[in-house]
Amino acid sequence: MKTIVITGTDTDIGKTVFAAALATALGAHYWKPIQAGLDGATDAATVTGLGVPADRILPEAYRLATPCSPHRAAEIDGIAIDPARLALPRVPGPLVVEGAGGVLVPVTRDLLYADLFARWHEPVVLVARTSLGTINHSLLAIEALRARAIPILGIAFNGDGNEDSEATIAAMGRVRRLGRLPRLPKLDAATLAEAFAAAFDLADFT
Numbered sequence: 001m002k003t004i005v006i007t008g009t010d011t012d013i014g015k016t017v018f019a020a021a022l023a024t025a026l027g028a029h030y031w032k033p034i035q036a037g038l039d040g041a042t043d044a045a046t047v048t049g050l051g052v053p054a055d056r057i058l059p060e061a062y063r064l065a066t067p068c069s070p071h072r073a074a075e076i077d078g079i080a081i082d083p084a085r086l087a088l089p090r091v092p093g094p095l096v097v098e099g100a101g102g103v104l105v106p107v108t109r110d111l112l113y114a115d116l117f118a119r120w121h122e123p124v125v126l127v128a129r130t131s132l133g134t135i136n137h138s139l140l141a142i143e144a145l146r147a148r149a150i151p152i153l154g155i156a157f158n159g160d161g162n163e164d165s166e167a168t169i170a171a172m173g174r175v176r177r178l179g180r181l182p183r184l185p186k187l188d189a190a191t192l193a194e195a196f197a198a199a200f201d202l203a204d205f206t
Contacts, residue, residue, distance in 0.1 A: 009127070016098060019098045028093060029089075029095045030095075034061060038065050050192050069100075070106065103141045114144050115148065161182070
């Protein structure tokens with residue numbers, strides 16, 4: 001697989017951390033098409049700090065100031081998002097692409113991230129937390145992806161282990177359970193790479 005799209009069941013669930021781990025393990029380029037929110041570290045900066053070389057970070061198509069859904073952030077900034085600028089970039093080797101928030105976050109007033117994923121038609125990894133509510137959120141996200149015939153590579157979990165929830169989602173959603181990144185007392189490039197190698201089989205992504 002040359003391109004893998006990282007999406008999630010919600011915002012702030014660890015998509016960026018997982019994307020950094022996967023891109024590092026694959027030696028891939030990383031692309032965040034739309035960055036909404038520029039105060040503090042951007043997702044691209046976070047990924048760089050977690051081990052992805054700066055020369056493998058592709059510039060965002062849009063950098064929006066307000067930390068909210070891209071459609072609204074663009075309106076606040078007075079910017080019209082052109083979906084044509086969100087075509088997948090061509091790079092040598094693999095590419096890891098990170099969406100924003102969840103599967104049905106609006107990119108514009110008439111385009112959802114799931115619609116964009118359907119246009120790309122590249123395999124998607126769904127990132128989910130393991131805490132209460134994850135079964136419902138995960139199964140809804142899987143249904144939204146399948147309704148658009150988007151290929152689902154599998155589901156990756158973040159957080160403390162919850163065997164029943166993880167197994168239930170995989171079984172009821174009919175998706176591959178790729179692994180789980182545990183909570184790390186210290187999060188840096190070295191600890192993340194070690195945790196990813198212990199929890200995931202790189203062959204599942206190649």
